[in-house]
Structure formats: structure tokens, C-alpha cells
Amino acid sequence: ESLKIVLIGETSVGKTSIICQFIDQVFQADQQSTIGGTFSTKKIKCSNGKIIKLEIWDTAGQERYRSVTKMFYKDANVAILVYDITSKYSFEELKRYWVEQVIESAPKDIILAIIANKYDLLEKEKVDEEEAREYAAKINAMFAVTSAKNNSGINDLFIEIAKKYTGAESAVTVEEKDESEEYRKIRKESVKITK
Ligand code: GTP
Ligand code: MG
Numbered sequence: 001e002s003l004k005i006v007l008i009g010e011t012s013v014g015k016t017s018i019i020c021q022f023i024d025q026v027f028q029a030d031q032q033s034t035i036g037g038t039f040s041t042k043k044i045k046c047s048n049g050k051i052i053k054l055e056i057w058d059t060a061g062q063e064r065y066r067s068v069t070k071m072f073y074k075d076a077n078v079a080i081l082v083y084d085i086t087s088k089y090s091f092e093e094l095k096r097y098w099v100e101q102v103i104e105s106a107p108k109d110i111i112l113a114i115i116a117n118k119y120d121l122l123e124k125e126k127v128d129e130e131e132a133r134e135y136a137a138k139i140n141a142m143f144a145v146t147s148a149k150n151n152s153g154i155n156d157l158f159i160e161i162a163k164k165y166t167g168a169e170s171a172v173t174v175e176e177k178d179e180s181e182e183y184r185k186i187r188k189e190s191v192k193i194t195k
Contacts, residue, residue, distance in 0.1 A: 002041075002053040003165055005158075006072050006106075008098050009082035010090040011061035014117040017148035018082065019058050022158060027149050034060040037072055043176065044159065046168035054158060066101075073106035078161055081141070082115045083132075086124040091132065099139060111164060112141035115157065119147040 007015040017031050023040045039057045046052065057076075059069045073079070079102045083090040094114070102110065114136040116129060129145070136143035142160065146153035155173065162171045 001050070002055050003078065003162065004055045004057065004076045005078040005080060005161065006057045006059060006076045007080045007082060008059055008069060008102070009061055010084070010087070010093050010098075011063075013061065013082045013084040013087070013090050014146075014148045015061065015080075015082050016058050018080075018115070018117060018146060018154055019056055021148050021151045022056070022154050025151065027151070033062060034058055036060060036065065036068060042158070043174040044162045044171050045174050046162065046166050047170040048166070048168050050166055050168065051174065052162060052166060054162070070101065070105045073102065073110075076106055076110055077165060078111045078113065079106055080113045080115055080157075080161075082117050083127065084118050085116050085127050085129075085145075086118055086121050088126040091127040095135065111161065112136075112139060113157070113161060114141045114143050116143075116145045117148060119145045119152065120149045 007019065009015060011033055016034050017027060019040060020026050020028065023042055037057055037059045039055055041056070042054050044052050044054060057072050059072055081094050081098050083094045102112065114132065116127070116132055133143050142164065144153055144157045144160070146157060148154065159171050
């Protein structure tokens with residue numbers, strides 16, 4: 001069984017960085033802005049013995065790609081709406097645009113999660129966390145704080161989502177290299193040989 005998860009939100013809030021931490025445990029301070037969309041997978045084993053494959057879609061937050069992002073909502077089970085705690089604008093746009101777009105274009109039973117990212121920059125916080133929590137409760141969304149830089153809150157986030165989806169009491173991630181990673185390794189090696 002697989003679970004399709006789509007990450008959305010303004011450019012630079014940290015969508016790609018959250019996924020990179022979850023999949024590869026790496027953080028890049030100079031992470032490139034995403035063009036179009038890509039997906040990665042990771043398996044989660046639930047306490048009821050069920051293994052589910054998370055299919056995590058990264059989308060582009062830049063305004064010029066907005067019409068493209070809508071295509072990724074097809075058959076999505078979960079939408080993760082990310083804002084940056086140091087950017088009031090990213091939270092305002094989340095409320096004004098992204099939530100509306102999901103409600104309009106995604107399946108009606110989609111699970112919503114609002115993520116307050118860049119928690120390591122708490123001293124520069126511009127969005128009141130309590131207000132964000134209340135907003136999440138109002139639209140019936142999960143709420144979590146994360147730091148892609150410190151890798152905090154991210155694993156828990158995906159575990160909570162898997163639990164909510166399956167109804168399992170607990171769940172753990174399964175560490176294994178998937179085909180695309182294997183392929184990447186092979187490609188890297190062939191580059192070395194060419195050199
Ligand atoms: P688009 O692909 O343009 O939509 O942006 P994005 O949401 O994927 O953001 P991205 O992951 O590229 O991160 C943008 C910048 O913020 C990069 O310089 C990251 O290194 C930085 N960043 C991401 N997450 C964090 C975080 O938790 N803390 C800090 N301090 N920086 C972060
Ligand atoms: Mg990105």
C-alpha cells in the first residue's frame with residue numbers, strides 16, 4: 001500500500017530541505033530552488049505489521065510554477081503545507097493561497113498538515129505559533145514544528161502522518177536503499193570512471 005504525500009508552500013520555506021533530511025539525512029545551506037516536481041520514497045512499518053510506502057512529492061513554490069503544482073494533487077492522500085517561522089508572508093500566503101488551492105483541487109478526504117519550519121531560527125520568529133496552531137485546528141489540519149537544519153521534528157512528522165492514515169498505534173521508518181538511490185550511486189561511479 002502506498003501513501004501519496006505532497007509538500008506545498010511558498011518558495012524558500014524549506015520543502016526540499018525537509019525531504020532531503022527525511023530521505024538522506026543531509027542539509028544543504030545552498031539548496032537550489034525546485035523546478036517542477038520530483039518524488040522520493042521511504043517505507044514505514046506500522047505496529048499492526050502493515051508496511052506502507054510513502055511517496056513524497058516535492059513541488060516548486062515559485063509563483064510562476066503555481067499552475068503546475070495543481071497537477072500533483074491528483075490522488076494525493078496528504079498535503080503538507082509548509083511555512084517559514086521567520087516569514088510572515090509565507091504564513092499569510094499559506095492561508096490565503098495554498099490552503100484554498102488544496103481545498104479546490106485536491107481529493108476531498110485529503111489529510112492536511114501545517115508545518116512551521118526553520119525552528120532553529122526561533123529568535124527571528126515572525127509568526128505567532130499559537131495563532132498558527134489555532135488556524136490549523138480550525139481547518140482540521142495536523143500541526144508540527146520542524147527544523148530541516150537540525151533535523152528536528154521531521155521523522156516524527158512522517159510517523160504521525162502514517163499513524164493517522166493507517167490508524168496504527170505506533171510506526172517506524174524502514175531503512176533501505178531504494179532503486180533510485182542505487183541508480184544515483186551507479187551514475188556517480190560512472191562519472192568518476194570518466195574522469
Ligand atoms: P522552492 O523549491 O523554491 O519552493 O523552496 P523550498 O521550499 O524547497 O526551500 P529549500 O528547501 O530550497 O530551502 C530554502 C533555503 O532555506 C535554503 O537555503 C535552505 O538551506 C534553508 N532552510 C531550509 N530549511 C531550513 C531550516 O529548517 N533552518 C534554516 N536555518 N534554514 C533552512
Ligand atoms: Mg524546493
